[in-house]
């Protein structure tokens with residue numbers, strides 16, 4: 102059986118929680134383990150947050166302090182999920198500023214925004230928590246992150262190894 | 263979210279979900295407390311936390327950098343399996359000590375109720 106869903110939302114931090122919960126609900130009927138659920142939610146959260154803060158540089162809503170003087174980019178983030186049997190494919194896309202050097206951006210600890218308390222671990226988490234990760238980006242055009250994960254295998258892959 | 267100073271420790275009771283949306287508020291508030299010179303160590307309490315992404319790493323690393331130069335230390339309590347996994351993946355477990363509620367911190371449970 103194939104099932105597909107797509108959500109498109111404003112690139113503001115209020116939607117980070119919404120996006121990961123929507124994806125979690127979409128796969129809930131597969132009875133994923135708690136770990137699988139946490140993995141998927143973390144990966145979605147990383148990709149969506151990257152689109153908001155790096156792609157569109159939308160920092161309004163950062164914390165709770167209202168900062169009305171900050172211009173909000175009208176950009177949208179698109180999250181698309183395709184479920185084929187137990188294989189989940191997630192696509193997170195933005196039409197923001199894009200990434201100059203994707204290979205470099207994906208290195209653990211690499212960040213262009215250390216002043217925002219970013220740690221450069223986002224892509225490393227997506228890679229660790231999903232079975233497959235692909236990033237396509239063009240400067241000035243946007244970024245698409247594609248992730249794949251098999252759900253319901255029940256196996257716990259430890260990260261220590 | 264709750265912030266409390268016990269002895270020379272800043273106790274931060276983290277929210278249910280730690281993401282970029284929550285991070286700014288936690289950092290800003292924590293840093294206001296850290297300006298007080300009687301605060302030496304920071305304890306992050308994950309008891310209520312059910313979700314954390316890389317934003318949590320930034321919060322903890324940032325506070326670590328601020329206090330470690332004065333000899334302060336960072337501790338984490340009530341760390342569940344998923345959060346511990348994130349700690350290990352990011353190398354955070356090298357700078358943060360995960361405590362399993364030892365004697366010295368036992369009193370905090372009762373104090374925690376009141377804040």
Ligand SMILES: Nc1ncnc2c1ncn2[C@@H]1O[C@H](COP(=O)(O)OP(=O)(O)OP(=O)(O)O)[C@@H](O)[C@H]1O
Nearest residue numbers: 151152155156206212213219220221222223224316
């Ligand atoms: N959607 C995007 N648009 C533009 N640049 C991006 C996007 N996603 C990632 N990047 C770039 O790639 C870098 C690495 O991303 P990654 O998620 O690994 O780390 P980070 O976001 O900087 O920190 P963290 O995710 O740990 O908070 C970012 O600093 C940013 O420069």
Ligand SMILES: [Mg+2]
Nearest residue numbers: 147151223224
């Ligand atoms: Mg990131």
